[in-house]
Amino acid sequence: MAPPPHALVIPYPAQGHVIPLLELAHALVDRGFTVTFANSEFNHRRVVAAATESSLLDRSSRIRLVAVPDGMEPGEDRNNLVRLTLLMAEHMAPRVEDLIRRSGGDAEGYGPITCVVADYNLGMWALDVARRTGVKSAAIWPASAALLASLLSIDKLVQDNIIDPEDGSALSQGTFQLSPDMPVMQTAHLAWNCIGNQHGQAAMFRCLIASVRAVDKCDFILCNSFHGAEQATFARFPQILPVGPFLTGERKKAAVVGHFWRPEDDACMSWLDAQPARSVVYVAFGSFTMFDTRQFRELALGLELSGRPFLWVVRPDIVLGGDVHDYPDGFVDRVGGASGRGMVVAWSPQQRVLSHPSVACFVSHCGWNSTMEGVRNGLPFLAWPYFADQFVNQVYICDVWKVGLRAEADEAGVITKEHIAGRVEELMSDAGMRERVEALKKVAHESINHGGSSHRNFDMFIEAIKA
Known part of the structure; x- marks a missing residue:
C-alpha cells in the first residue's frame, strides 16, 4: 500500500506566520496527508515549550515537528527581520533540501516528501529547493491579498514613480490604488517601508523582488483570506487563491497550534x-x-x-x-x-x-x-x-x-x-457597525463551509497537489 502524500510545510519564523501555517498543516492532515513542519530551531523550542504534552504525544495528528537552524547566533535579536531573512536563505536552504532528499527512510511511516508548502515571505530559496528536488510546490501567503498584490505590483509601482527602484522607499507621501475598487494605500505604509529602520532595506527589497519572480513559477499561491473580504483584489489578481479564513485557535486542545507564549491564562x-x-x-x-x-x-x-x-x-x-x-x-x-x-x-x-x-x-x-x-x-x-x-x-x-x-x-x-x-x-x-460586522462574519463562515468558495478552492488545491 502506497504511503499517503507527505507535505513539507515551512513557515516564516514569526508567531503570526507559524500559527496559520500550523493550521494549514492540520487541514492537510484532515485531507489525508502526513506533514513535516520545519520551524527554525529557535521557534521550534518555543512552540514545543508552549504546547501541551498531550499535543506533542498525539500520534494521530500525523504532524512531525522538526527544527532547522536559521543562521543567527544565540542571543541575537530575531526582531531584526532584515538580517534574519537574509541568513535563512543561506543556512536553512541546504538543511531543508537534505530533509527532502532523505525523507521516506524513517520508521514512523512517513513516506517521501511529495510537496513543499512554503511561506511566501521566506523568499525564493524554499521554492528553489522544491524545484531542485523535483517535488510540487505552493506558496502560502498568511496575510491579506491586497498586501500580496502590492508585492506583485512592484514593477508597476517603480514605473509609476511611486517607489524607489533601489530600496522600495516612498518617493512621495501620497496614496495610490492598484485598481479603483481596491484599498487606498499609503506609500510610506507599504510593508517593506515599515519593518524597522532603513539599515538593510535595499537588501530586503531585493529579496522581495526575487521572491515575486520565484513564486510566479510555483504551482499555487494560497492566501488566508476569503473572496467576500477582498473581492476586488482577487478579481485583479486571479493567481491568488483564497482558502481562508483559517480556523486558527479552534482546534481541539490536543492540537499543536504554534504559540510562542505560555501559559494561556484559562x-x-x-x-x-x-x-x-x-x-x-x-x-x-x-x-x-x-x-x-x-x-x-x-x-x-x-x-x-x-x-x-x-x-x-x-x-x-x-x-x-x-x-x-x-x-x-x-x-x-x-x-x-x-x-x-x-x-x-x-x-x-x-x-x-x-x-x-x-x-x-x-x-x-x-x-x-x-x-x-x-x-x-x-x-x-x-x-x-x-x-x-x-x-x-x-x-x-x-x-x-x-x-x-x-x-x-x-x-x-x-x-x-x-x-x-x-x-x-x-x-x-454603533448599531450600524454591529450589523456590518455580523454580515461580514456570515460571509466568512459561508466561504469555509462545504460548498463555499474557499472550501472549493482548497479541494481543488488538494487534488492537484496529490496527483
Missing part, C-alpha cells in the same frame, strides 16, 4: 463568564507590538476611563526598554481589586475569548490573524496598527468593511486616554 475564561453579555473590551496586540512607557500608561488609563470591563493581554516584553509592571500609580488596585472590572493576563486563548458572548469589541494591532479572528466572531475593532501589513489591514477594517474605528495619535504622537475611552464608547453604541 482563568480569564471564568472571569468572562461572570461579565454581562457584550460588555467586555478585549485588548491584545499580538506577539510583536511594543509600547514606550508613556503610551503603555496612557492605554491603561484609557481602559480605566472607559468605565467598561476589560481583558488586556500584556506580554512580558511589551514595554520597550521598561518594566511590564510599570502601570500608572494605583491602577492595578483600582481595576483589579474588589470591583474586578479589569483583568490583565500575559497570554490568552484568543479564539475562545473572541467567541465569548461577553466580549463586545476588540482593541487590536490589526495583524491579519487577529483581524480574521475578529471578523469570524463578528466583533468591531479599535484599529491600532504597529508595523508592516497592519496599516493596510486597518484600511480594510475602517474604510472598506467599515467594521472599526482608528486609534489616532495627537500632535505629540500619543494616543490619549480620552481618545481611547471615546472610541470604545463609539464602538459600543
Whole structure:
C-alpha cells in the first residue's frame, strides 16, 4: 500500500506566520496527508515549550515537528527581520533540501516528501529547493491579498514613480490604488517601508523582488483570506487563491497550534463568564507590538476611563526598554481589586475569548490573524496598527468593511486616554457597525463551509497537489 502524500510545510519564523501555517498543516492532515513542519530551531523550542504534552504525544495528528537552524547566533535579536531573512536563505536552504532528499527512510511511516508548502515571505530559496528536488510546490501567503498584490505590483509601482527602484522607499507621501475598487494605500505604509529602520532595506527589497519572480513559477499561491473580504483584489489578481479564513485557535486542545507564549491564562475564561453579555473590551496586540512607557500608561488609563470591563493581554516584553509592571500609580488596585472590572493576563486563548458572548469589541494591532479572528466572531475593532501589513489591514477594517474605528495619535504622537475611552464608547453604541460586522462574519463562515468558495478552492488545491 502506497504511503499517503507527505507535505513539507515551512513557515516564516514569526508567531503570526507559524500559527496559520500550523493550521494549514492540520487541514492537510484532515485531507489525508502526513506533514513535516520545519520551524527554525529557535521557534521550534518555543512552540514545543508552549504546547501541551498531550499535543506533542498525539500520534494521530500525523504532524512531525522538526527544527532547522536559521543562521543567527544565540542571543541575537530575531526582531531584526532584515538580517534574519537574509541568513535563512543561506543556512536553512541546504538543511531543508537534505530533509527532502532523505525523507521516506524513517520508521514512523512517513513516506517521501511529495510537496513543499512554503511561506511566501521566506523568499525564493524554499521554492528553489522544491524545484531542485523535483517535488510540487505552493506558496502560502498568511496575510491579506491586497498586501500580496502590492508585492506583485512592484514593477508597476517603480514605473509609476511611486517607489524607489533601489530600496522600495516612498518617493512621495501620497496614496495610490492598484485598481479603483481596491484599498487606498499609503506609500510610506507599504510593508517593506515599515519593518524597522532603513539599515538593510535595499537588501530586503531585493529579496522581495526575487521572491515575486520565484513564486510566479510555483504551482499555487494560497492566501488566508476569503473572496467576500477582498473581492476586488482577487478579481485583479486571479493567481491568488483564497482558502481562508483559517480556523486558527479552534482546534481541539490536543492540537499543536504554534504559540510562542505560555501559559494561556484559562482563568480569564471564568472571569468572562461572570461579565454581562457584550460588555467586555478585549485588548491584545499580538506577539510583536511594543509600547514606550508613556503610551503603555496612557492605554491603561484609557481602559480605566472607559468605565467598561476589560481583558488586556500584556506580554512580558511589551514595554520597550521598561518594566511590564510599570502601570500608572494605583491602577492595578483600582481595576483589579474588589470591583474586578479589569483583568490583565500575559497570554490568552484568543479564539475562545473572541467567541465569548461577553466580549463586545476588540482593541487590536490589526495583524491579519487577529483581524480574521475578529471578523469570524463578528466583533468591531479599535484599529491600532504597529508595523508592516497592519496599516493596510486597518484600511480594510475602517474604510472598506467599515467594521472599526482608528486609534489616532495627537500632535505629540500619543494616543490619549480620552481618545481611547471615546472610541470604545463609539464602538459600543454603533448599531450600524454591529450589523456590518455580523454580515461580514456570515460571509466568512459561508466561504469555509462545504460548498463555499474557499472550501472549493482548497479541494481543488488538494487534488492537484496529490496527483
